[in-house]
Amino acid sequence: MAKVRGAIVVDTEKCKGCSVCIPTCPTDVIKLAKDVNRKGYHFLYMENPDDCIACTNCAIVCPDGVISVYRVKV
Amino acid sequence: MADIKLMKGNEALAEAAIRAGCDAYFGYPITPQSEVIEYLMMERPEDRTGMIVLQAESEIAAIHMVYGAAGAGKKAMTSSSSPGISLKEEGISYLAGSELPAVIVNVVRGGPGLGTIQPSQADYFQSTKGGGHGDYRLYVLAPASVQEMVDFVDIAFEVAFKYRNPVMILADGIIGQMMEKVVFPEQKPRLTDEEIEEKYGDWVTNGKRNNKERNIITSLDLDPYKQEAHNHKLQEKYRLMQEDELMYEMIDCEDADYILVAYGSSARISQKAMQLAREKGYKVGIFRLITLFPFPSKELNELAGKVKGFLAVEMSAGQMIEDLKLAIEGKAKAEHYGRYGGVVHSPEEVLEALENQIIKG
Numbered sequence: 001m002a003k004v005r006g007a008i009v010v011d012t013e014k015c016k017g018c019s020v021c022i023p024t025c026p027t028d029v030i031k032l033a034k035d036v037n038r039k040g041y042h043f044l045y046m047e048n049p050d051d052c053i054a055c056t057n058c059a060i061v062c063p064d065g066v067i068s069v070y071r072v073k074v
Numbered sequence: 075m076a077d078i079k080l081m082k083g084n085e086a087l088a089e090a091a092i093r094a095g096c097d098a099y100f101g102y103p104i105t106p107q108s109e110v111i112e113y114l115m116m117e118r119p120e121d122r123t124g125m126i127v128l129q130a131e132s133e134i135a136a137i138h139m140v141y142g143a144a145g146a147g148k149k150a151m152t153s154s155s156s157p158g159i160s161l162k163e164e165g166i167s168y169l170a171g172s173e174l175p176a177v178i179v180n181v182v183r184g185g186p187g188l189g190t191i192q193p194s195q196a197d198y199f200q201s202t203k204g205g206g207h208g209d210y211r212l213y214v215l216a217p218a219s220v221q222e223m224v225d226f227v228d229i230a231f232e233v234a235f236k237y238r239n240p241v242m243i244l245a246d247g248i249i250g251q252m253m254e255k256v257v258f259p260e261q262k263p264r265l266t267d268e269e270i271e272e273k274y275g276d277w278v279t280n281g282k283r284n285n286k287e288r289n290i291i292t293s294l295d296l297d298p299y300k301q302e303a304h305n306h307k308l309q310e311k312y313r314l315m316q317e318d319e320l321m322y323e324m325i326d327c328e329d330a331d332y333i334l335v336a337y338g339s340s341a342r343i344s345q346k347a348m349q350l351a352r353e354k355g356y357k358v359g360i361f362r363l364i365t366l367f368p369f370p371s372k373e374l375n376e377l378a379g380k381v382k383g384f385l386a387v388e389m390s391a392g393q394m395i396e397d398l399k400l401a402i403e404g405k406a407k408a409e410h411y412g413r414y415g416g417v418v419h420s421p422e423e424v425l426e427a428l429e430n431q432i433i434k435g
Binding site: 016018039040041063064 | 082105106108191251252253
């Protein structure tokens with residue numbers, strides 16, 4: 001069976017750093033960045049991009065819909 | 075037909091202002107409240123109802139624009155977050171002194187100083203005890219959901235005009251940023267000058283007609299006896315608000331031994347804490363403050379005779395607890411619990427505090 005790898009794209013200006021997504025990630029990929037967006041919020045980024053399995057949990061729970069998930073078979 | 079939408083608290087408040095027939099909004103962006111002015115700028119209410127939206131050059135300018143609009147009898151609104159509200163306090167005191175109706179929204183963030191941009195409830199003293207100079211009070215509403223952000227805008231304008239007094243909607247970073255389902259009321263038309271005079275009296279400065287006394291709006295009177303009489307009038311107004319405009323909610327207080335007293339998002343967190351406590355067998359109820367001024371002192375005092383203890387849950391180092399303690403006159407134990415400076419307490423932490431400080435303490 002082909003292995004699935006994923007990647008997320010975060011709309012960093014809309015992310016409010018609420019951290020709802022972080023505990024839903026089964027492989028601990030995502031974290032809040034040290035940098036902040038224009039409003040001052042620490043936004044989401046992929047800390048361990050290699051571990052993403054494209055499960056879309058983070059995108060489903062995001063209250064502001066700022067996460068897009070991309071999936072590739074390798 | 076009523077509209078149902080999924081919206082952020084700040085955006086919902088902005089939409090509610092348009093629908094309440096608000097005439098003017100003057101603001102200055104500050105996180106976590108910027109979505110109010112962003113939404114109003116995007117929505118272009120000048121095309122929908124003729125409502126004016128302007129980004130002022132500063133918070134101080136914004137509140138004085140509100141003063142001007144309110145003097146003309148217009149429904150004027152401004153919003154900001156904690157440091158911005160501190161800047162507006164001068165204007166708010168002038169509004170109260172000149173008896174002008176206005177709605178001020180504070181989406182509270184952690185302080186003091188520039189503090190942080192995360193939610194807090196540490197502006198309780200500032201909102202309920204005056205904030206600016208002089209013996210004045212604001213009518214303070216504390217929404218606990220995005221729906222209440224919508225509902226309270228109309229109530230705020232009604233109370234503001236009924237008493238000719240500024241009204242504050244004291245939300246916090248959670249309510250402002252949270253997305254929830256909201257039901258919007260129908261669009262209310264903006265009032266014309268004639269309708270304003272008919273509905274709210276002829277104090278409005280919208281032009282002197284030949285047969286009319288000149289209306290003057292000022293907070294200055296160099297005669298101290300006149301100023302004292304003016305202060306008596308203001309105090310009488312606050313007394314009437316206490317009698318007629320008090321709002322609170324009691325959740326499962328009938329059989330309760332312990333009461334969580336909270337407002338805004340702390341009341342939401344307390345609801346989960348209450349559920350956890352009841353699962354453990356503790357009879358816990360919630361007394362949710364909806365108006366912070368007027369404060370339900372009499373109601374809490376009556377309740378104090380029937381229960382074993384109160385826990386004031388607020389995201390501050392202990393502000394509302396002072397009013398609570400004055401209200402219950404030592405009839406029951408009262409303690410404070412809360413995280414602050416931008417940190418939000420969890421229901422489990424509230425339950426633990428209730429056990430340690432009230433039930434076992």
